[in-house]
Amino acid sequence: MSERSAAARYESMPNDLEPYWMGFTPNRSFKKNPRLLVSAEGMHYTTVDGRKIIDGTAGLWCVNAGHGRKEITEAVSAQVGRMEYAPAFQMGHPAAFELAARLVQLMPGDLDHVFFTNSGSESVDTALKIALAYHRARGEGTRTRLIGRERGYHGVGFGGISVGGMVANRKFFGAMLPGVDHLPHTYDRSKMGHSKGQPEWGAHLADDLERLVALHDASNIAAVIVEPVACSTGVLVPPKGYLEKLRAICDKHGILLIFDEVITGFGRLGATFAVDYFGVQPDLVTVAKGLTNGAIPMGAVFARKKVYDAFMQGPENAIELFHGYTYSGHPVACAAGHAVLDVYKKDGLFERAKELSPYWEQAIHSLKGARNVIDTRNLGLIGAIELEPLKDKPTARAFDVFLRCYDKGVLIRTTGDIIALSPPLIVEKSHIDRIVETIDTSLKEAA
Numbered sequence: 001m002s003e004r005s006a007a008a009r010y011e012s013m014p015n016d017l018e019p020y021w022m023g024f025t026p027n028r029s030f031k032k033n034p035r036l037l038v039s040a041e042g043m044h045y046t047t048v049d050g051r052k053i054i055d056g057t058a059g060l061w062c063v064n065a066g067h068g069r070k071e072i073t074e075a076v077s078a079q080v081g082r083m084e085y086a087p088a089f090q091m092g093h094p095a096a097f098e099l100a101a102r103l104v105q106l107m108p109g110d111l112d113h114v115f116f117t118n119s120g121s122e123s124v125d126t127a128l129k130i131a132l133a134y135h136r137a138r139g140e141g142t143r144t145r146l147i148g149r150e151r152g153y154h155g156v157g158f159g160g161i162s163v164g165g166m167v168a169n170r171k172f173f174g175a176m177l178p179g180v181d182h183l184p185h186t187y188d189r190s191k192m193g194h195s196k197g198q199p200e201w202g203a204h205l206a207d208d209l210e211r212l213v214a215l216h217d218a219s220n221i222a223a224v225i226v227e228p229v230a231c232s233t234g235v236l237v238p239p240k241g242y243l244e245k246l247r248a249i250c251d252k253h254g255i256l257l258i259f260d261e262v263i264t265g266f267g268r269l270g271a272t273f274a275v276d277y278f279g280v281q282p283d284l285v286t287v288a289k290g291l292t293n294g295a296i297p298m299g300a301v302f303a304r305k306k307v308y309d310a311f312m313q314g315p316e317n318a319i320e321l322f323h324g325y326t327y328s329g330h331p332v333a334c335a336a337g338h339a340v341l342d343v344y345k346k347d348g349l350f351e352r353a354k355e356l357s358p359y360w361e362q363a364i365h366s367l368k369g370a371r372n373v374i375d376t377r378n379l380g381l382i383g384a385i386e387l388e389p390l391k392d393k394p395t396a397r398a399f400d401v402f403l404r405c406y407d408k409g410v411l412i413r414t415t416g417d418i419i420a421l422s423p424p425l426i427v428e429k430s431h432i433d434r435i436v437e438t439i440d441t442s443l444k445e446a447a
Contacts, residue, residue, distance in 0.1 A: 036048040054409060061262075061290075062294035063293055064266050067424070072293060072339040075335045075338060088326060088327065096331075114300050114301070115301045116328040117300060120154075120288035127258050132223075134256065147225070148165055148182050152165040152260075161173060162176040163180055181215075183205070184205055189374070192239070197237065202239030202242060203240060203241035209246060209250075224255055225260060228243060228274035228278060229263070231382060232420075237378075244278075256283040258283065258284040262287060265290055265291070266350075268425075270356075270381065285302040287299060295336045296332055296333040296336040298330065298333035349425040356381060363432045367440060384419065384420050385418070385419040
């Protein structure tokens with residue numbers, strides 16, 4: 001087909017939404033009344049019909065530095081022109097090694113090695129595989145059991161949904177991985193409703209790990225994986241002392257502790273990572289999203305020195321870990337990662353998030369007592385407003401509010417009957433006010 005005829009065919013194609021099977025979306029409903037975004041800058045998206053929409057969710061928890069950053073665009077464009085791809089196995093390129101070196105400088109303690117992936121889901125599956133292989137490399141191959149947590153979200157790979165604890169993400173996909181258990185989630189509204197920051201009640205819930213150790217014996221347990229803050233399930237903030245208890249129990253029994261920081265990483269809590277915020281060091285940390293500001297897909301797993309070194313015991317010419325991805329450390333993603341780290345530092349965005357956190361907290365909790373609101377909670381620049389569900393129509397009330405906010409020019413996110421918020425770290429107080437006022441108005445109008 002000639003260049004002209006190909007272009008003519010494209011121009012004559014109808015605007016058909018049907019071929020694209022969208023994820024986590026009611027396709028038939030969406031395609032009847034689509035919400036299409038065509039550009040973005042700063043704190044705003046622009047819709048196909050030219051309306052400005054305040055981004056109250058940083059895209060999907062990922063655009064921490066705001067939209068349309070020229071520094072990132074220029075870095076990505078230059079790298080595509082210079083070298084669009086380099087083999088990821090048995091070959092390398094400088095930008096990947098340089099990015100890894102910069103990233104480990106951001107981590108406390110001895111989390112000093114990075115394995116690159118392409119998403120949070122891949123990061124989780126990678127971390128689980130590393131944990132299993134680590135114990136085998138040390139001669140403890142019986143440690144194969146993995147422990148997640150109820151209401152946890154760890155992506156959509158089979159490893160992630162197996163250790164995850166969100167029912168709808170699991171129920172359609174059969175037995176999943178064998179040998180997986182779950183800790184109880186940490187939320188009890190009767191004990192911690194409308195908590196500002198970390199709840200006082202609930203540290204004892206970590207003790208359930210001792211029950212699982214007694215049930216299976218530590219010699220069969222490889223790792224525990226938790227989100228420091230369980231965000232996708234509705235912003236479940238860990239009780240004071242909870243993460244510290246998990247760390248102590250894992251240390252006691254030789255179990256690896258994995259933090260899933262795909263959302264909490266890169267400034268979301270007003271610290272570089274949740275590892276810094278809570279002062280608890282896990283053995284593996286998964287990241288993605290804010291790593292490239294959402295510009296190019298990329299994820300990573302941080303590993304402690306003891307984990308990495310356990311693999312480095314055989315012959316030097318032997319492959320230590322039979323795992324990797326075609327696009328691990330992709331040159332264009334690395335270029336985006338370098339530019340994003342520069343922006344974070346230049347603009348002081350992590351420090352800015354910390355400074356704004358008290359104002360954000362006050363704004364979120366101002367909705368206590370608003371129509372149908374049964375809880376409000378927050379940490380860093382994350383917030384949740386939980387609604388009383390409509391009788392026999394779970395999720396409907398929150399989604400109604402979502403649509404009303406969108407019509408009024410504010411993008412929020414809902415999970416069940418919970419409104420979850422996570423604006424870009426460039427958010428101004430005026431944006432916070434607008435977001436909260438729009439939610440309040442929409443609550444008054446909704447069913």
